Amino acid sequence: MSVELERAYVWDCPHCGQENFQRQVSAQLEPDVAHELAVAAGVIEEWQSMEEVGCSLLTYPDVVYCKRCEKQFSTTFSMSEDGPIEEDDDEDDDL
Numbered sequence: 001m002s003v004e005l006e007r008a009y010v011w012d013c014p015h016c017g018q019e020n021f022q023r024q025v026s027a028q029l030e031p032d033v034a035h036e037l038a039v040a041a042g043v044i045e046e047w048q049s050m051e052e053v054g055c056s057l058l059t060y061p062d063v064v065y066c067k068r069c070e071k072q073f074s075t076t077f078s079m080s081e082d083g084p085i086e087e088d089d090d091e092d093d094d095l
């Protein structure tokens with residue numbers, strides 16, 4: 001018996017430390033819109049087709065939930081190797 005591996009994002013809950021996984025989802029876009037975005041992102045050249053290169057655009061959710069403590073977090077995504085983007089949670093609100 002075997003299982004099919006799916007690509008996923010992994011994130012650690014800042015509240016309880018639980019390791020969570022979030023599946024990648026293929027973006028459902030009109031072919032010409034997807035092509036335009038891929039060219040703009042530098043993934044493919046203007047003259048190439050998405051099928052030719054075998055690429056598809058992937059999205060990630062704006063919000064994720066921890067599977068252990070069920071807290072909700074907004075997401076950031078970084079392609080760089082600089083590490084995760086730090087969220088500034090201790091800002092002073094003057095309300």
Ligand SMILES: [Zn+2]
Pocket residue numbers: 013014015016017018066067068069070071
């Ligand atoms: Zn948690």
